[in-house]
Amino acid sequence: MKSSRAVIALLAFIMLVAGLALIALYLILDLDGFLKGMCQGAAFMLIVLSVYFGVLCVRRHGLTSTQTDDWLPSRDRTDQQ
Numbered sequence: 001m002k003s004s005r006a007v008i009a010l011l012a013f014i015m016l017v018a019g020l021a022l023i024a025l026y027l028i029l030d031l032d033g034f035l036k037g038m039c040q041g042a043a044f045m046l047i048v049l050s051v052y053f054g055v056l057c058v059r060r061h062g063l064t065s066t067q068t069d070d071w072l073p074s075r076d077r078t079d080q081q
Contacts, residue, residue: 005057012053019046 022043026036 008053008057012050012057015046015050015053019043019050022046 020043022039025031026039026043031039
């Protein structure tokens, strides 16, 4: 299970770097028209997907195999009758 988290984190990092590289590419080359729109769209999608996979990795990392349900304040009451 830890290896899948590492793969997801690596995938998120690679997509973030690729998205930032596409932004830098169209800024440095001063692209215009269709190519500029294509680079902007692909960069935006890669960055959004990297954030999604990053959040997925963090949320999966917080849950253990024994902890499947959320915390309920009623279970921590000390003044039970």
